[in-house]
Amino acid sequence: MNYSLKEVFAPKFFQTIRTYNRAQFGQDALAGVIVGIVAIPLAIAFGISSGVGPTEGLVTAIIAGLLISLFGGSKVQIGGPTGAFIVIIYGIIQQYGLTGLIIATIMAGILLILMGLARFGSVIKFVPYPVIVGFTAGIAVTIFSTQMNDFFGLGLSNVPANFVEKWMFYFQHFHVQWWALGVGAFSLAICIAMPYITKRVPGSLAAIILATFVVWLLKRYAPESWDVAGLQTISDLYELPHGIPAPHIPSIELAEGETFFSMVRELFPSAFTIAMLGAIESLLSAMVADGVIGDRHNSNTELIAQGIANMVVPFFGGIPATGAIARTMTNINNGGRTPVAGIIHAVVLLLVLLFLGQLVGMIPMACLAAVLIMVAYSMSGWKTIAGLIKHPNRDLWVLLITFFLTVIFDLTVAIEVGILLALVLFLMRVSEQTHIRTLHNEIDPNEDTDVQMNLEHLTIPEGVEVYEIDGPYFFGIANRFDEIMSHVSGKEYPIRIIRMRKVPFVDSTAMHNLSTLIDRSHKEGITIILSGVNDHVHKQLMKGGIEQQMNPHNICANIHIALRRAQDLLERRKNGIEE
Secondary structure, three states, X not given: OOOXXXXXXXXXXHHHHHHXXXXXXXXXXXXXXXXXXXXXXXXXXXXXXXXXXXXXXXXXXXXXXXXXXXXXXXXXXXXXXXXXXXXXXXXXHHHHHHHHHHHHHHHHHHHHHHHHHOOXXXXXXXXXXXXXXXXXXXXXXXXXXXOHHHHXXXXXXOOOOOHHHHHHHHHHOOOOOHHHHHXXXXXXXXXXXXXXXXXXXXXXXXXXXXXXXXXXXXXXXOOHHHOOOOOOEHHHHOOOXXXXXXXXXXXXXXXXXXXXXXXXXXXXXXXXXXXXXXXXXXXXXXXXXXXXXXXXXXXXXXXXXXXHHXXXXXXXXOOOOEEOHHHHHHHHHOOOOOHHHHHHHHHHHHHHHHXXXXXXXXXXHHHHHHHHHHHHHHHOOHHHHHHHHHOOXXXXXXXXXXXXXXXXXXHHHHHHHHHHHHHHHHHHHHHHHOEEEXXXXXXXXXXXXXXXXXXXXXXXXXXXXXXXXXXXXXXXXXXXXXXXXXXXXXXXXXXXXXXEEEOOOEOXXXXXXXXXXXXXXXXXXXXXXXXXXXXXXXXXXHHOXXXXXXXXXXXXXXXXXXXXXXXXXXXXXXXXXXX
């Protein structure tokens, strides 16, 4: 297979810019401004909830958003920090600090680029849907749990990262700051009600504007007896710079006795999880966008763009990023049709960071908590889960196991176990669909498509047994077939026909078992005949050396030839003629 770099890395920006016009710029500019405004509260909220800060969230949205639009394989993808990363980032920071996060993000970027170059873009699409729903719902529950501190105004520090320990910590130190709870509930109500009032203004944006204004009034004009000091804002906890931090090589702080390579080994599972999350979320977003705008994205180019973004953002103090489906749909719904809209969205965020830092600092933490609670609700996929619960099956168990592993343990374990479990269940289903029949005496032509219909019945000679494999002949079936064959006496049935007309492929385990069966049968004086072998399987048998183990005349095109061959061999044996 020829390998061409242009096939795996062909950014849509450089394709669309050749025929770009002023009319399209007007639509892209409007969409870019709107999605940039929508991204402001989300970028800030995701940055804070990840355990870093608002600046890191905004910087990630700017740098990653720009790079993903410039080099991505989708015309309308909007990149930036997303809720899916909150859990994994928070856990990395708790265990390894910012140094660990920097290394893991760069490693994830490298993995994403390698995935794209290796053409894994289409492979990622085969991650089972129950696994995606399970870990997304688990992330939603975890995000919800991380917001209780700010929503109720608990003012707690050093909150544990583990789900169970976190809630135990909440209950041990629970007290309500009523003003914070009031602002949070007010913001949540706006987020819920806004879609019923108008869909042109995002509920999160309306909530932040109104809640910030209310808190500003309270802090400025409320009497001291009201005790509004507990109403924390972003500026109370974080210092926002006036611009993007200068790029710098991150300092790597290692614990005593730890080497850089030992840290890389420890962080690899987390980096792999970030890469998988980034790949899955961005490609799902791109696929949904394709269906809306009638386009087709380049999945490998998209992975490479995600990798570039995640390799660059750590040098500006940023966090992992990926394609964001909510912001991408906002872009589409407002007329964005080229990567220029994504670039303008990044410029809008840059202007906010440069000139509106003081206003951003006035946003109340309880309001951001309410926004993220709504994000968690949107991510939960409760309707899908409810639908599966009504019709319990194996997919539901995959979903629930992935969900609980995400919540109770961590995302790395959940994705690995979820995919492994889904793969095992898939193989079980395929095995169940593959049947092995044993035929004696005669074959009914009404049940057999390779039998000539002008014959009433095909007679199976005495001393001949026919086995039919209906489905893929792979490791899930090979051992079962081997057991069936081993229980039959060679004296009673010295010739055995294996019908393979319904076998679409064979794997290495099946080839090994078939080779062993032929050798064992030969020693026991049993002749194996293969019937109905298609061209693809025939080529595999030749490559595996099966054809060299047996007489070529014993590989027959259909059951008629196989039965005639069996009859001929029986007569030869009766007359003492060697085969």
